[in-house]
Amino acid sequence: MFNPYDYDDSNVINRPKLSDETIRSVISGTKESAVYLSNLLINKTNEKSGNNIILALDGYVSAQWEQTVNLISQNLKLESKKVTAINFAEIFKTSEQLDVEFSGCLEVDREKDPVLLFGKLFEGTYEDLLDNHKIDNLKKKLEQVKSRNNKGEVIIVYGCGCAIKIFRPLYDYILYFDVTPKKVILRARNGFFPNLGDSVPRPIKELLRRFYYVDFEVAAKLRWDLIRNNAIDYYIASDDPGKIQLIPREALSSIMSALVKYPMQCKPVYLEGVWGGQYIKKLRNLPVNMRNCAWVFDLIPLEVSIVVEAGSNKLEFPFFTFVQKEGIELMGKDCVKKFGGYFPLRFNYDDTWHSSGNMSIQVHSGHDYNVNNYNELGTQDESYYVVATGHGARTFVGFNEDTDTEEFIREIKKSEKEYTAVDYEKYVSHILSKPGIQIMLPAGTIHSSGRNQVVLEIGSLTIGSYTYKMYDYLRADLDGIPRPIHSWHGERVLCKGRTASWVKENLVQQPVLVRKGEGWAEYIIGEHELLYFSLRRLEFEKAIEDNTYGKFHVLTLVDGEKVVVQSNNHPELCYTQNYLDIIIIPANMGKYTIKNMGNQPICIHKTMLKDGFINDRS
Numbered sequence: 001m002f003n004p005y006d007y008d009d010s011n012v013i014n015r016p017k018l019s020d021e022t023i024r025s026v027i028s029g030t031k032e033s034a035v036y037l038s039n040l041l042i043n044k045t046n047e048k049s050g051n052n053i054i055l056a057l058d059g060y061v062s063a064q065w066e067q068t069v070n071l072i073s074q075n076l077k078l079e080s081k082k083v084t085a086i087n088f089a090e091i092f093k094t095s096e097q098l099d100v101e102f103s104g105c106l107e108v109d110r111e112k113d114p115v116l117l118f119g120k121l122f123e124g125t126y127e128d129l130l131d132n133h134k135i136d137n138l139k140k141k142l143e144q145v146k147s148r149n150n151k152g153e154v155i156i157v158y159g160c161g162c163a164i165k166i167f168r169p170l171y172d173y174i175l176y177f178d179v180t181p182k183k184v185i186l187r188a189r190n191g192f193f194p195n196l197g198d199s200v201p202r203p204i205k206e207l208l209r210r211f212y213y214v215d216f217e218v219a220a221k222l223r224w225d226l227i228r229n230n231a232i233d234y235y236i237a238s239d240d241p242g243k244i245q246l247i248p249r250e251a252l253s254s255i256m257s258a259l260v261k262y263p264m265q266c267k268p269v270y271l272e273g274v275w276g277g278q279y280i281k282k283l284r285n286l287p288v289n290m291r292n293c294a295w296v297f298d299l300i301p302l303e304v305s306i307v308v309e310a311g312s313n314k315l316e317f318p319f320f321t322f323v324q325k326e327g328i329e330l331m332g333k334d335c336v337k338k339f340g341g342y343f344p345l346r347f348n349y350d351d352t353w354h355s356s357g358n359m360s361i362q363v364h365s366g367h368d369y370n371v372n373n374y375n376e377l378g379t380q381d382e383s384y385y386v387v388a389t390g391h392g393a394r395t396f397v398g399f400n401e402d403t404d405t406e407e408f409i410r411e412i413k414k415s416e417k418e419y420t421a422v423d424y425e426k427y428v429s430h431i432l433s434k435p436g437i438q439i440m441l442p443a444g445t446i447h448s449s450g451r452n453q454v455v456l457e458i459g460s461l462t463i464g465s466y467t468y469k470m471y472d473y474l475r476a477d478l479d480g481i482p483r484p485i486h487s488w489h490g491e492r493v494l495c496k497g498r499t500a501s502w503v504k505e506n507l508v509q510q511p512v513l514v515r516k517g518e519g520w521a522e523y524i525i526g527e528h529e530l531l532y533f534s535l536r537r538l539e540f541e542k543a544i545e546d547n548t549y550g551k552f553h554v555l556t557l558v559d560g561e562k563v564v565v566q567s568n569n570h571p572e573l574c575y576t577q578n579y580l581d582i583i584i585i586p587a588n589m590g591k592y593t594i595k596n597m598g599n600q601p602i603c604i605h606k607t608m609l610k611d612g613f614i615n616d617r618s
Contacts, residue, residue: 002208003189004182004244004297005270007287009037010268014369015259020448023311033236033246034071041072042079044162044172045152052145052172053157053546058163059177060223060318061196061215062187064241065158068177072156088159091134092197098129105213105375110381114416115484119213126161126218129197132267135166142170148327160196161218163226163393174231175239176223180305180318180602184211192337212464216302224324224341237315242250244314252325255308255315260326263555263565263575263592264585266304266319274477275360279353279388280555281453282358283580288556291478293351298582299554301343319343332550332587334614342377344461345533345607346556347582352447354392359449359485361396361424361470365493366443370466379532382441385605386433390452393433396424397447398503403427409487412470416485428502431508435559436537436603440507442530444495446470456556458607460532468493480501487499511537522606532616536606543595546585546606553585556605561598568593 008375027033028382037055044053050420055072057065073083075430092098105120107113138157145155150326157167163174187193188208194201195210196218202210226232235252237245247255268288273294280286299319306322308315321515323343327336335344352357370376383529408427428446431437433453441447449455469491473481511523519541526535538544538555545568547554557563557577565583566574568591576597579581585592596602610616 002185002205003271005272005287005290006186006268009284011269011284012083012263012265012576013173013309013314014259014262016255016262018255018310020256022251022254023313025248026310026313026315027246028243028313030067030244033244034068034075036246037234037374038072038079039153039418040079040173041076045081045154045311045470047097051169052148052153052155052170054142054145054157056163056167056171056174057156057158057177058174058222059160059238060184060235060236061211061219062184062193063160063177063238064180065177067241068289069156069158070246074222076154076612081152083156084156086138086522087158087161088157091130091138091162092610093129093131098197101128102210102214106164106209106508112488113486116209117484118374118394118464118466119209122214122217122374124218124376125221126164127166128543129159129218130161138602139170141165142167143397146170151458161222163231164222173233174226175234176226176232177236177244178223178318178321180239180316181303182305183248185241185412199454216463220320223321227321227324237317239316248308255310256322256325257329259288259306259308260323260586261570261588262530262573263577263583263585263589264306265575265577265581268301268305269300269304271295271297274475275352275355275357275451277351277355277452277454278319280349280351280580287489296349296351299345299351300346301346301461314571318479323357329510329588330584330586331552334479334607335587337552340377340463342461344609345554346461347452347556347607348457349387349580350447350457352451353388353452353454355451357450357473358396358473360469361428361446361448362467363446363490363494364441364443364468365466365489369493370462374464374466376464376466378461378462379441379443379460382447382457382537383526383531384441384455384457385535385558386435386437386439386453387456388435388454389433393449393451394438395433395437395447395453396428396430396450397439397441397445398429398500399427399446399496399505400429401501403499405494409491409494410483412485412487412490415471415474416487416593419474419482421474424471427473429503431503436507437508439524439530440526440528440535442528444493445498445503445507446494450503456558456605458533487535488570509601525608532610532613534608534610536608538594538602538604538606540594540602543593543597545591545593547591548587548589550579550587550607552587554582555585555594556582557602558579558605559603560596560600562600563604564595564597566593569590
């Protein structure tokens with residue numbers, strides 16, 4: 001997500017039932033939170049004469065602590081307390097040292113990667129980014145503070161990584177300032193923060209590359225460790241540094257354990273694009289000054305957030321924080337074990353409806369390539385479900401039967417270097433699009449969503465995005481710069497034998513009836529040995545029942561007005577789903593019912609992990 005549109009969709013709110021005690025314990029406002037924390041520290045220092053306190057303020061990359069630190073310091077000084085603030089950023093190795101250490105993750109090879117987009121996921125932790133001598137000095141300093149008796153001194157240590165294990169025993173309280181993924185990118189684009197260990201921001205593309213392959217990795221690992229060890233005393237929702245929300249540990253647990261019992265929806269992120277369309281923009285009443293809406297990240301697990309209503313407060317968390325906290329209840333034990341605690345599927349809309357052209361002709365890489373080249377989680381498989389079409393809509397998939405693939409690659413490489421046009425339809429096959437068609441796109445399959453349609457894209461999980469554009473019609477991007485082509489990687493992952501006939505036999509299947517009753521039926525519309533997920537459609541007039549059997553489901557209302565999804569055992573655990581909403585049914589729900597709240601028949605796209613996925617080589 002390199003360029004999200006700066007718009008908050010306020011329509012998506014989850015409303016789990018929370019206790020009055022939980023709601024009251026949430027403190028909204030930076031000044032109010034600072035007063036609460038100041039009083040906490042004052043009372044702690046007064047418990048015993050000479051009791052010195054150390055407060056840690058850690059957080060996700062881009063967190064902005066300064067206002068909170070300053071307010072706490074001012075409040076304590078007014079009470080004649082000695083306060084010292086220590087910026088943990090001073091403990092990092094130098095930028096030059098880190099550049100050398102990360103060179104293996106951030107290779108510079110413009111033949112393979114013309115715009116330096118890809119990299120290798122960093123396997124280390126914050127400790128690998130820190131200067132050992134400075135760590136020792138800070139540890140000794142904090143130990144001295146804890147041991148000496150000087151009338152209640154307060155030390156505030158703030159900065160990314162300050163809550164690593166070596167320092168935790170020395171802290172009286174740990175606060176964690178979380179930031180949602182979209183806000184991180186918007187702050188990056190505004191030059192609000194540098195990479196870890198840097199003093200000034202790098203050029204934006206370089207900064208984001210480092211962020212995805214290094215900074216994100218170490219920050220997410222530490223957050224996961226803090227959550228797993230119940231080490232966060234106060235969680236801070238800090239997207240707005242002037243209006244943070246302070247959530248005590250017990251309240252955070254109560255909120256998330258309540259949420260995971262319900263069907264739920266994430267807050268979408270919207271992105272403009274050179275081929276972007278108008279369908280979602282009109283449907284969801286997006287800002288009129290948006291040029292278009294190309295991508296809708298409704299459920300990209302590492303890029304979206306989730307909003308919970310708590311009394312008069314709206315609390316927004318990164319979805320991945322929620323996954324880290326409630327993974328087993330949300331996804332099931334086998335899923336957590338198989339995918340290392342990550343939510344294993346991603347969902348977004350690609351909108352070319354009434355647009356200026358097709359998506360790029362592209363291909364994605366599979367398991368071995370991703371693991372060996374990027375240290376990734378696994379394969380990047382995809383699928384398209386056609387939701388809506390205009391005149392002449394097509395989906396490009398596979399090669400024509402008579403295609404000379406070597407000639408195609410030569411033409412692509414020539415175009416990349418000399419900026420020459422390619423007659424792509426000579427080589428790449430297409431099918432006529434119509435609503436309801438499911439197209440599976442296992443890694444290695446050449447494909448593109450054509451102009452004038454909306455597709456629901458469903459794929460496997462990777463941290464990065466490995467889309468190798470083979471041809472992009474000589475277009476410039478919205479910034480005026482020609483869009484990059486990745487023929488070096490694309491050539492190496494392309495499955496040249498996937499022709500139109502192979503696609504028809506394997507990737508575009510006729511629906512297979514799974515079960516039916518009076519006024520309802522469930523069909524498999526896409527299932528293949530190359531994919532670890534099953535694609536299905538529920539069709540009904542009034543209602544249909546289902547069962548998670550310990551595996552999460554993802555439901556998209558692809559035709560119809562509105563439904564209510566509710567637990568059979570506890571009907572109050574419910575969610576109202578509107579047209580094109582994408583919701584998650586947690587693994588723990590068991591039996592549930594979907595009820596039609598409108599007048600027209602309902603079609604719901606359902607995605608689930610295949611039976612036996614635990615043994616799949618993903």
